[in-house]
Amino acid sequence: MPAERLLPSDDAADLVDLTRTIVDKELRPRVDEAERSATFPREVFRTLGRAGLLGLPYPEELGGGGQSYEVYLQVVEEIASAWAAVGVGVSVHALSCFGLSHAGTPEQQQRWMPDLLAGDLLGAYCLSEAHAGSDPAAMRTTAVRDGDEYVINGAKAWTTHGGEADVYKVMARTSDTGGRGISCFLVPAGTPGLTADNPEQKMGLMSSTTATMLFEDVRIPADRRLGEEGQGLSIALAGLDAGRLGIAAVATGVAQGALDVALAYAKEREAFGRPIVDHQGLTFLLADMAAAVESARATYLHAARLKDAGRPYARQASIAKLVATDNAMRVTTDAVQVLGGAGYTKDFPVERYMREVKVMQIFEGTNQIQRLVIGRDLAR
Template sequence: MSVDRLLPGAGSEELVALISEIAHEQLAPRASAAEAAENFPRDEFRLLGRAGMYGLPYPERWGGLDQPYEVYLQALEEVAAAWMSVGVGVSVHVMTCLALVRHATPQQQDRFLPEMLGGELLGAYALSEPQAGSDVASITSRAKRTDSGYELHGQKAWISHAGHADYYLSFIRTGEDRNHGVSCFLVPAGIGGLSFGEPERKMGLTASTTGAVYFDGVAVGDDRLIGAEGDGLTIALGALDSGRLGIAAAATGLAQAALDLASEYAEQRVQFGRTIGEFEGLQFLLADMAAAVGSARACYLLAARRRDAGKPFSRDAAIAKLTATDAAMKVTTDAVQVLGGYGYTRDFPAERYLREAKATQIFEGTNQVQRLVIARELLRD
């Protein structure tokens, strides 16, 4: 079913409708086969970029469409409902763009953002390390100052698009201070000393390549430093608030896809002389699924509207990420139950939805970390 959306204006409605059309006509038919074959969807990312997806929330100066963040998130939900791996990848790429929009020099913005927003370049967000996941201040990769810039050494882990991205927004230690000794670098793919590990063998999101990134004397100039030296964690954590909203929207889209599948199946499957959707017990299950999807959507939209209004939204983003991803896990599990034995087979996408939902409770900060963020904000008030 199509979602009945409330958008700021006719222009926003047309943009979301365009992305929805692309998602359901170009992405959805390819998703199952690509996930099974673990084929990275580079052409699909380029298609969405050229359609304006990445530039939705960013200024027209660099080819953006200057839309509210809530419009971008609702378009992202449509993408994720069609193909979750692509939805997650869009969220990651748009998060890398945000760092430049907020912290790069005007020269860097004019140089890099047009191709980033236009889909010609695909980005990766290289923050996590083997021993620095939730505790990002524990980053140990290092940048050594040289006459012409920096020399990067170290390893990043669990990086989406590793080996496929055109650039890696990388957070590398330049000083000893735990919280102010990390800097942000825009590292181009193909540069000497940059290499990648074997892709992780994941239970879901198998078309979205995740792997290690290695820096072995990677030389970058001063023009690749984003923001001031030592501002890396501020840049990273600021972008993560918006990135969490991206994951919340993607998780909501995934849950909506599972709800649609379960509802359609309930209207067609006949048992004991009537469709299973006519049984009250299953109706209640579907109603609970719909309530979970609606709650998730309301949470991320509230947070997005606070962001658009220039209000603090860190706690709201954490609530949205927690609520939406837990909802995705519940709704996809229930979708498998509605389909019964068929839900456990790969003849239907329900089992894939379930496998994909689990990852959303882990990346962009585990849901336990979201609870810490929410509690600290409450106790600080």
């Protein structure tokens, strides 16, 4: 049961149709094996890039699609409905491009953006540290100026695409002035001193490599800094608002996928002489699942439309991330319940969906942090 969408233009509808075609032909046939073998799907990102789906919210003059966030997020949702790890990867890749798009010089943008948006280069985002997850201002990774270079030392935890990416957007401390002492840098893979630790052994998203990135006297030219010294945390936090919308869309996509599987199963499985979907107790459960999916979609689309209109949307982004990920956790758990014992096996994808959405309540700011952001905004 594909999601019903009210799109702003025929071009946007064509983009969603294109996405659904690619999802059915390129993603669905690969996802189960990739998740079982923990194989990073680099070629899938190239396919999405060649189709123009990696750069949708960025300007056409930089190689992007020039689309609104309202449209871009619905494309991400369609991707995630089949393959959550790829949906997360698309969102993280877009987040890695944010600093370059918003704080990079024209020369930096022309040098890096076209290849990133085309999928020839894959981006990663290095903000969190082992002791500084929800409090990025406490980071200890340093970038010390040495003539025309910076020397970076430290470690960045929980890096999506860690060891797989071509370019890392890195936040590092350039002075001891708290949050005002953090700067933003682009560090290419292969730079001497930059290595990936062993990948994390995770509960879900097996095909999405997550690793700590180690920086040992990593030297980069000063022209790899984005913006001025001290602007890094503001660049990071501004990007996180958009990133939270990406995760809200991913979570909604996984929840839609879980609902689709549960509904199809309920129509085919019989008990007491009739399909189980005809039993009121189960019908009510499916109705609650559908309500949760559609309310999550409406919430992230409202925030996206505010962003597209140039209006403040930080509170609404936090609400969208909170609502969509909590709803997805509930929907995927209920999908397992609909399938009963079969839902607890790997014969059906709902057990995978349930494992995958758990982390979505944690990354891009835990849902407890989202409540803090929302509460502070309300109190202002």
